[in-house]
Amino acid sequence: MPDSLMPNVPATLFADPREARRAIRAGRHTGWTANVAPGFVQGNLAILPADWAGEFLRYCQLNPKPCPIVGMSEPGDPFLPQLGQDLDIRSDVPSYRVFRDGVPEGDVPDIAHLWRDDLVAFVLGCSFSFEAALLDAGLPLRHIACGTGVPMYLTNVPTAPAGRFHGNLVVSMRPFKPADAVRAVQVTSRFPNVHGAPVHIGLPHLIGIDDIDQPWEGPATEVMADELPVFWACGVTPQAAIRMARPPFAITHTPGHMVVTDIRNAAVAAL
Incomplete structure (x- = not known):
């Protein structure tokens, strides 16, 4: 979508996170959570049996850029x-992805029927959390203007292994004009607990992305001739690691459909 057709202030979906969760719980919001409750932290989700949780926790600790932990259940x-x-956590995510033996078997709207006494939920920081700051800085976000999520790509960049968990980094992409890309680095550097600064700018083939128009997850976002693709570490990285580790059972969010929390972005911003 050309910049001339992009609204300056995209419509906000649910200004209050509690309102957003009530709508999600009731099945009234089942879509993307980009620009839902802006100003509040959103999170990626990974749910694993307790006998796998220790290794996964270590994996997150060794890979804080894509896997910053903001919450963990008993x-x-x-x-x-x-x-x-x-x-x-059983009902307040718009869409969940169920894995068996590391293979995704489908997406479901709630997981109450799948919940078990041995499951541990991890909520990890999400780049949707810093998008309000980007918009406040006057930086356009095409996926929000189009009402979609961000494109995500599986790279050739390895993550640090922990026990059975290993795999390559997943990144999200937002296009910016070069001067805006510099500003985006400055803005997002203030949010290390929700992925922070980009990990790569331009030249996607250098990180193993052969076709920018074919994301691994999420919808494609057009990159204009005068723009650079800017890549951030992504909290979908654990889903790639789950595929490699092959736990007998796991649940994640469907990419782009996040946990909306009551934590304000200001609380996780660096001073």
Whole structure:
């Protein structure tokens, strides 16, 4: 979409995170969460059996750029009050992805029927959290103007292994004109707990992306002739690691459909 057709201020979906979660829980919002409750932290989700959780925690600790932990549940407890007093991880995500033996078997709107007493939920920082700051800085975000999520790509960049968890980095992409790309680096550097500064700018083939128009996950976003693709570490990286580790059972969010928390972005910004 040409910049001339992009609205200066995209419509906000649910200014309040509690309102957003109620709508998600009731099935009234089942889509992307980009620009939902702007100003509040959103999170990626990974749910694993307790006997796999220790290795996964170590994997996240060794790979803080794509896997910054913002919350973790006790085994069998679906509530994360530190992220939202009413947050029920079984129902408050618009779409979940179910894995068996590392293979995704489908997406479901809630996981109450799949919940078990041994499951541990991890909520990881998401780049949607810094998008309000980018918009406040006057930097256009095409996927929000188009009402979609961001494109995500599996790269050739290895992550640090931890036990059975290993694999390559997944990145999200947003296109910017060169001067805006510099500003985007400055803005997002203030948010290390939600992926922080980009990991790569331009020349996608250098990180193993052969076709920018064919994302690994999410919809394609057009990169104009006067723009650079800017890549951030992405919290979908654990989904690539789950495919490699092949736990007997796991649940994640469907990419682009995030956990909306009550934590303000200002609380995770660097001073």
